[in-house]
Amino acid sequence: MHDDLLARARAWLAEDPDAETRDELAKLIEAGDVTELAERFGGTLQFGTAGLRGELGAGPTRMNRAVVIRAAAGLAAYLRNNGQDGGLVVIGYDARHKSADFARDTAAVMTGAGLRAAVLPRPLPTPVLAYAIRHLGAVAGVEVTASHNPPRDNGYKVYLGDGSQIVPPADAEIAAEIDAIATLADVPRPEGGWQTLDEGVLDAYLSRTDAVLAPGSPRTARTVYTAMHGVGKDTLLAAFARAGFPEPVLVAEQAEPDPDFPTVAFPNPEEPGAMDLAFATARETEPDLIVANDPDADRCAVAVRDGGDWRMLRGDEVGALLAAHLVRRGVRGTFAESIVSSSLLGRIAGKAGLPYEETLTGFKWIARVEGLRYGYEEALGYCVDPEGVRDKDGITAALLITELASELKERGRSLPDLLDDLAVEHGLHATDQLSVRVEDLSVIADAMRRLREQPPTELAGLAVTRAEDLSRGTETLPPTDGLRYTLDGARVVVRPSGTEPKLKCYLEVVVPVTTHAGLPAAHATATVRLTALKRDLSAVAGI
Numbered sequence: 001m002h003d004d005l006l007a008r009a010r011a012w013l014a015e016d017p018d019a020e021t022r023d024e025l026a027k028l029i030e031a032g033d034v035t036e037l038a039e040r041f042g043g044t045l046q047f048g049t050a051g052l053r054g055e056l057g058a059g060p061t062r063m064n065r066a067v068v069i070r071a072a073a074g075l076a077a078y079l080r081n082n083g084q085d086g087g088l089v090v091i092g093y094d095a096r097h098k099s100a101d102f103a104r105d106t107a108a109v110m111t112g113a114g115l116r117a118a119v120l121p122r123p124l125p126t127p128v129l130a131y132a133i134r135h136l137g138a139v140a141g142v143e144v145t146a147s148h149n150p151p152r153d154n155g156y157k158v159y160l161g162d163g164s165q166i167v168p169p170a171d172a173e174i175a176a177e178i179d180a181i182a183t184l185a186d187v188p189r190p191e192g193g194w195q196t197l198d199e200g201v202l203d204a205y206l207s208r209t210d211a212v213l214a215p216g217s218p219r220t221a222r223t224v225y226t227a228m229h230g231v232g233k234d235t236l237l238a239a240f241a242r243a244g245f246p247e248p249v250l251v252a253e254q255a256e257p258d259p260d261f262p263t264v265a266f267p268n269p270e271e272p273g274a275m276d277l278a279f280a281t282a283r284e285t286e287p288d289l290i291v292a293n294d295p296d297a298d299r300c301a302v303a304v305r306d307g308g309d310w311r312m313l314r315g316d317e318v319g320a321l322l323a324a325h326l327v328r329r330g331v332r333g334t335f336a337e338s339i340v341s342s343s344l345l346g347r348i349a350g351k352a353g354l355p356y357e358e359t360l361t362g363f364k365w366i367a368r369v370e371g372l373r374y375g376y377e378e379a380l381g382y383c384v385d386p387e388g389v390r391d392k393d394g395i396t397a398a399l400l401i402t403e404l405a406s407e408l409k410e411r412g413r414s415l416p417d418l419l420d421d422l423a424v425e426h427g428l429h430a431t432d433q434l435s436v437r438v439e440d441l442s443v444i445a446d447a448m449r450r451l452r453e454q455p456p457t458e459l460a461g462l463a464v465t466r467a468e469d470l471s472r473g474t475e476t477l478p479p480t481d482g483l484r485y486t487l488d489g490a491r492v493v494v495r496p497s498g499t500e501p502k503l504k505c506y507l508e509v510v511v512p513v514t515t516h517a518g519l520p521a522a523h524a525t526a527t528v529r530l531t532a533l534k535r536d537l538s539a540v541a542g543i
Contacts, residue, residue: 094146103144
């Protein structure tokens with residue numbers, strides 16, 4: 001076993017095109033570090049519906065140039081097998097370590113395979129890449145990003161020509177082509193021949209961002225903005241300037257791209273502490289709202305003054321606010337969300353007489369809903385211009401929520417006031433999440449098995465009226481590894497995360513409330529119920 005491991009490591013070393021990872025691997029081989037080598041050569045980084053995502057480093061289970069070249073070659077083979085020979089592939093990238101290298105390698109592989117490749121001019125938000133695919137008539141797109149993962153990670157997100165991320169069976173077909181590549185020597189990589197796009201593609205995207213706003217709407221709300229050390233700042237500032245909003249006050253420490261993300265433990269606005277600097281800036285400058293993007297700017301977080309201090313709105317709250325705003329503006333078309341998001345969206349759409357659809361988790365599903373006009377997911381993702389960007393877009397979502405805040409401001413009201421109105425109109429929909437990060441993935445498998453073998457009959461004192469095993473599929477959903485429990489006045493969805501070693505449980509309680517005076521009591525009831533749901537679910541799942 002030891003000799004076999006060293007032989008595989010030496011073979012990998014011989015064809016690794018990157019001096020940095022070659023040096024790293026040579027040192028491991030020289031030191032005879034069997035444990036570390038076994039971890040790196042104990043399999044391959046799996047290509048799935050999120051493409052690739054993993055820790056940077058040498059070897060087949062890490063993100064590196066050798067892995068990316070294989071992935072690009074597999075994608076190129078898939079495209080050619082599907083009659084796209086000579087088609088255009090657009091490539092975007094963020095500001096993480098190695099992103100520019102991975103983008104260049106992808107362009108070289110596409111060119112060598114007889115496809116045309118065009119690379120965005122510099123690190124730009126993921127939605128600009130998603131927009132460019134449709135705008136340029138490409139057959140596919142690649143975004144090199146690990147979104148809001150830790151600094152040591154990078155990733156590779158694949159879109160097809162419709163501008164949406166890949167879904168089965170495309171992922172498995174591309175993975176099979178990747179597996180079929182025997183050696184990197186078989187992959188032609190010319191030194192040039194691809195196009196580097198100019199600013200025209202960004203200008204076209206920005207001219208489209210104006211269209212999400214109502215002509216002549218108020219543009220007075222003042223914002224504090226953080227780019228979370230990512231690539232959102234320049235694009236968002238340009239979009240806000242074009243729209244005529246006051247220039248956002250930047251969280252200076254987090255404004256410029258920095259692949260080490262020095263001020264945050266985890267560059268995700270949802271993580272504890274990530275918004276602390278934004279709150280500090282807001283306390284000094286007294287804006288109307290705080291807007292944050294994640295590092296690749298496809299997500300948008302919003303914080304508001306609530307009582308004496310600032311609080312982050314949940315993704316479900318922003319999702320409902322944007323929906324109510326669009327309904328008030330008289331938009332038509334289908335409203336859609338994933339099964340783990342709040343059922344309030346269905347109520348808002350129903351009352352407005354608009355079609356509504358639920359999908360599996362992920363924008364790759366939401367974006368494919370027929371006639372989509374607005375889609376959102378609780379993990380801070382919003383699609384407010386599906387004709388332009390068939391994916392979540394943190395730039396246009398920021399514009400739309402700031403327009404809503406401006407309209408409310410003109411009437412002496414705020415975003416929390418509108419949330420209160422929605423609760424009185426549709427019932428208080430309160431959501432929370434129980435999320436368990438594990439070192440050992442078998443913990444997740446055991447919990448899912450336990451719940452399947454002995455489904456709960458009641459949680460938090462509420463009867464479970466329906467238990468669904470989503471791995472069997474439903475009338476409206478394809479099969480997925482998940483469980484859904486409908487209770488009297490609540491709903492629970494349990495699923496393993498698709499991108500992290502986590503078991504995620506999504507909780508919602510609905511408390512009827514008929515007057516604004518009844519809201520404090522309804523909130524208190526909701527908090528008690530959510531706490532009890534978490535406690536009981538932990539017990540029955542054994543987590």
